[in-house]
Amino acid sequence: xxxxxxxxxxxxxxxxxxxxxxxxxxxxKRIAELARLDLSADELATFENQLTxxxxxxxTLSTLDVEGVEPTAHPTPVYDVLRADxxxxxxxxxxxxxxxxxxxxxxxxxxxxxxxx
Amino acid sequence: xxxxxxxxxALLAGDLDALTLVNEHLARFDxxxxxxxxxxxxxxxxxxxxxxxxxxxxxxxGLPIVLKDNINALGEPCTCGSKFLQNGYTAPYDATxxxxxxxxxxxxxxRANMDEFAMGSATENSALANTVNPHDSNRIPGGxxxxxAAVVASGMALASLGSDTGGSIRQPAxxxxxxxxxxxxxxxxxxxxxxxxSSLDQIGPLTNSVEDAATLLQIIAGHDPLDSxxxxxxxxxxxxxxTKGVAxxxxxxxxxxxxxxxxxxxxxxxxxxxxxxxxEGAELxxxxxxxxxxxxxxxxxxxxxxxxxxxxxxxxxxxGQRSSQADGIIDTYRKxxxxxxxxxxxxxxxxxxxxxxxxxxxxxxxRAQKVRTLIQREFSQAFEQVDAILTxxxxxxxxxxxxxxxxxxxxxxxxxxxxxxxxxxxxAISVPCGSVDSGDDxxxxxxxxxxxxxxxxxxxxxxxxxxxxxxx
Numbered sequence: 001x002x003x004x005x006x007x008x009x010x011x012x013x014x015x016x017x018x019x020x021x022x023x024x025x026x027x028x029k030r031i032a033e034l035a036r037l038d039l040s041a042d043e044l045a046t047f048e049n050q051l052t053x054x055x056x057x058x059x060t061l062s063t064l065d066v067e068g069v070e071p072t073a074h075p076t077p078v079y080d081v082l083r084a085d086x087x088x089x090x091x092x093x094x095x096x097x098x099x100x101x102x103x104x105x106x107x108x109x110x111x112x113x114x115x116x117x
Numbered sequence: 118x119x120x121x122x123x124x125x126x127a128l129l130a131g132d133l134d135a136l137t138l139v140n141e142h143l144a145r146f147d148x149x150x151x152x153x154x155x156x157x158x159x160x161x162x163x164x165x166x167x168x169x170x171x172x173x174x175x176x177x178x179g180l181p182i183v184l185k186d187n188i189n190a191l192g193e194p195c196t197c198g199s200k201f202l203q204n205g206y207t208a209p210y211d212a213t214x215x216x217x218x219x220x221x222x223x224x225x226x227x228r229a230n231m232d233e234f235a236m237g238s239a240t241e242n243s244a245l246a247n248t249v250n251p252h253d254s255n256r257i258p259g260g261x262x263x264x265x266a267a268v269v270a271s272g273m274a275l276a277s278l279g280s281d282t283g284g285s286i287r288q289p290a291x292x293x294x295x296x297x298x299x300x301x302x303x304x305x306x307x308x309x310x311x312x313x314x315s316s317l318d319q320i321g322p323l324t325n326s327v328e329d330a331a332t333l334l335q336i337i338a339g340h341d342p343l344d345s346x347x348x349x350x351x352x353x354x355x356x357x358x359x360t361k362g363v364a365x366x367x368x369x370x371x372x373x374x375x376x377x378x379x380x381x382x383x384x385x386x387x388x389x390x391x392x393x394x395x396x397e398g399a400e401l402x403x404x405x406x407x408x409x410x411x412x413x414x415x416x417x418x419x420x421x422x423x424x425x426x427x428x429x430x431x432x433x434x435x436x437g438q439r440s441s442q443a444d445g446i447i448d449t450y451r452k453x454x455x456x457x458x459x460x461x462x463x464x465x466x467x468x469x470x471x472x473x474x475x476x477x478x479x480x481x482x483x484r485a486q487k488v489r490t491l492i493q494r495e496f497s498q499a500f501e502q503v504d505a506i507l508t509x510x511x512x513x514x515x516x517x518x519x520x521x522x523x524x525x526x527x528x529x530x531x532x533x534x535x536x537x538x539x540x541x542x543x544x545a546i547s548v549p550c551g552s553v554d555s556g557d558d559x560x561x562x563x564x565x566x567x568x569x570x571x572x573x574x575x576x577x578x579x580x581x582x583x584x585x586x587x588x589x
Contacts (some may be wrong), residue, residue, distance in 0.1 A: 031470050035454075036454055037451060037455055037463055037467070038452050043463070046460075047463065047467060049461075050464060054525065057526060060414050062490055064411060064483060070490055071489070071490065074346075075316060075317075075493070075571075076302055076346070076542055078345065078346055081345035095209040096143065096435075099205060100436065110446065111448075
């Protein structure tokens with residue numbers, strides 16, 4: 001049965017921060033970090049309880065023999081569809097900016113990305 | 118009058134005008150939506166303006182069509198049932214299916230409730246509205262296109278579009294007693310559909326008749342340069358399939374779909390539908406699809422994996438929710454997503470991120486892709502033996518509301534009969550085949566499903582048309 005644990009090297013960062021919580025919770029917290037979800041402690045506990053039987057179910061695939069079988073990424077054989085390299089109309093700036101949480105000078109305003117220090 | 122065909126006949130005969138038809142619908146929205154919760158929003162004035170200008174010479178001239186709230190329509194909300202998009206997003210363009218409906222003369226009106234980002238089988242995962250089954254208000258309408266199914270089943274609309282990633286058109290159609298059709302993968306453009314799992318998603322119709330489903334697919338099908346997965350192959354005239362009958366067709370009944378877990382009352386109705394086809398000259402053949410049981414596990418690896426990638430676009434930067442509590446860019450992503458997403462979406466993102474994470478990728482994701490190949494092969498082999506496959510759409514009737522709140526796996530397992538068509542890219546339809554007594558003085562509708570080889574959407578209409586007549 002799969003556990004929500006990751007290899008050691010993936011745990012190191014969160015382990016240092018959260019030495020007191022059990023291993024499985026550390027791992028789920030790490031997954032949440034990878035997924036950019038700021039989960040609460042309650043959510044971590046609930047999701048762990050709910051995901052454990054789901055992982056147990058999906059692990060039933062490990063009993064099937066897939067030796068030599070090619071993986072399917074896509075149900076129809078469509079590859080490398082290219083369009084003509086010609087300019088075509090896109091959305092007007094105002095159509096895009098109407099949805100932006102913040103904007104200034106016809107651009108989307110975002111939190112600071114690079115720390116000057 | 119409850120079909121597109123009947124409404125069109127009335128409009129063309131002058132017995133009805135487009136504005137009256139739209140006003141009748143709006144009155145039903147006002148009257149019924151507070152109890153069914155099928156629609157998240159609608160714009161009455163815009164619908165009336167469009168109706169006043171309706172061109173009845175077009176194939177859907179003046180006919181109102183409801184859209185699932187994950188299909189973009191210029192100037193309207195597109196919430197996907199999520200708090201993330203409840204504020205801060207108005208569609209800046211039409212989806213290709215929306216454009217095609219408009220070009221065919223349809224009045225695009227009403228945004229149907231859905232499980233958040235189409236993740237769910239009950240529409241209980243919507244963050245914005247509660248939809249109930251029109252046949253029993255204590256039960257689920259199915260999902261994720263539960264609003265699209267409930268609007269049609271309750272008479273609020275003649276037809277709607279939904280999206281189907283693992284059964285999300287067919288299962289709510291079965292639970293609500295209407296027709297729901299998932300086209301072949303690549304048959305309909307997804308441009309403007311908010312992506313859930315891109316190797317599985319298709320847009321399709323929910324209607325009161327097989328003929329209406331064929332009419333709508335005729336309009337929305339076809340190649341679109343804006344969706345590289347849409348296939349550049351001719352669209353046949355689906356209306357010709359409706360009267361062909363089933364004599365001489367070989368129809369497979371996979372034994373794994375009539376096994377443990379299937380409600381005996383449903384089995385009886387589905388076998389009766391099959392027997393009706395046999396009386397009309399079809400040959401019934403028992404077939405073997407041994408990987409059926411693995412389909413749910415395969416799906417719940419591949420779909421969350423693709424979802425975790427697709428939903429990374431919801432980062433609080435360009436549209437929708439942006440947290441006011443965040444400190445810096447990474448914290449903006451984390452908090453905006455934490456505030457905007459509901460529990461099922463978070464569960465699936467976690468699951469998808471996990472199966473794609475380094476060290477687990479091959480054990481889960483690659484293995485599931487290989488099992489997907491096995492499932493496809495089994496269908497290919499089955500279609501060397503039979504023309505089409507007939508199964509129940511769901512193993513059970515619609516369950517009561519909130520019965521699976523703490524056990525999401527329970528609902529996942531109930532997707533067992535619909536998921537394989539998505540994994541293999543096959544066209545599939547659910548058609549009503551009777552009802553069962555709930556024990557609470559209500560009758561719960563049951564659906565029978567037909568699957569056919571890829572791009573044989575015509576065949577599911579051909580057989581579906583005869584199944585429909587078995588009930589009426």
